[in-house]
Amino acid sequence: MIPNEIAPVGQLWQAIRREAEGVLANDPVFGAALSSAILDQPDFGGALSHQIGARLGKTPADRARFAELARDAVRCSPDLIDAASRDLQSIAIHDPATMMLLPPLLNFKGYVALQTWRVSNWLWRQSRNDLALLLQSLSADQLQISIHPAASIGTSVFLDHATGIIIGAFAVIGDEVTILQNVTIGRKHSEPDRAPKIGRGVLLSAGSTILGNVTVGDFAKIGAGAVVEHNVPPGCTAVGVPARLTNCPEASVPA
Template identity: 65%
Template structure:
């Protein structure tokens, strides 16, 4: 936990340095940077305020969402660690991004994912109505609907992040990238079971993943693919219905 705290402190200092440089380069934009970044003492406070700004329609709602987020971050500091890893994953994954500040302030997929982290914390602490409120507002405002009962790892990137739907009890591992219009959830045949997405999986735009299935580590799901059966690790699934291609060669036996 001490190492995570040090990493978050370093990350926060980098963000503040980027904000100061941006203010010097563009004083008109600088006021918004001061309000969003420089007035806050730490990354958690800035992130809670960001969630409140994006989800709250007026000052009262903004304060309520911010307060919920602050409670979650104070109750579970690992949420801040995950948020930092998510932010760094965007910079690693997106060649158009060269700084932490831009995705923090402007990428709705990032704030939607952090709002989900708060909603999941609320859900686990039996604040179900508040958790569903977060889901509803994120869906209405950000076009991203993630059920509070889902489970999502860290270093996750919701790229473009319009029309993403992730249902209850879906499990998503670390280092996963999802593009726009992805749906992951239960099927009508097995309504009590949801997909399990492994580490490092890439899910292309418009893909649908349904049912009691597993997507193995580092698999790729092509754009528009409909997946209703398991995808082994390292394979690429394309088409409707999905077919497998580019699977790793099985290890030879001496």
């Protein structure tokens, strides 16, 4: 359990290890898997890389190869670890279903898919596009989450109940965004170079679709099943098909 604030990565890792040691003491049957995933790892980056390999690889050789790829990425780009730390702690702080760090790290496929995207995005920025797209494909196959490597995603992001999430190329997603299952964020065929921009603290509810050159303002909420093709001002709620605005702050309501 962590306090209601973002801790440094080193402190996070110690908290994860303490949780793992407590689980091992209470449930020795879980010990072998827990040791390889956490207790045998040198640091948070090692544990995270192990999880990416374990989730994406179908064979031991594949799992080792993808884990090593993730290790290379976090060694070359330490900001990936900082982002992964913020994502994980945000789940423990804000998700009422868990107040611990270990369960989302080991069992929340949305968390692993997001960190897989961070590695693929790093590869994309290194012009290793084919390998980046391979990771996207594997994430779609194994985790049912497809995030294009050319998307842009902030930190403290939570993919909750993460199944059927699609985030297209060039989409921009801000910090502290929560995305539920079966959400699509993508371009229109008539605007192939324009993708949605999702502001800070936005909630995208289950089954919602955001399409085209639209902006969803900070702390807006998109209702379940809504189809958004026009801008949503900050703080507003958009519901329905096509989406209409409701519960807007007074400043967002036209005169």
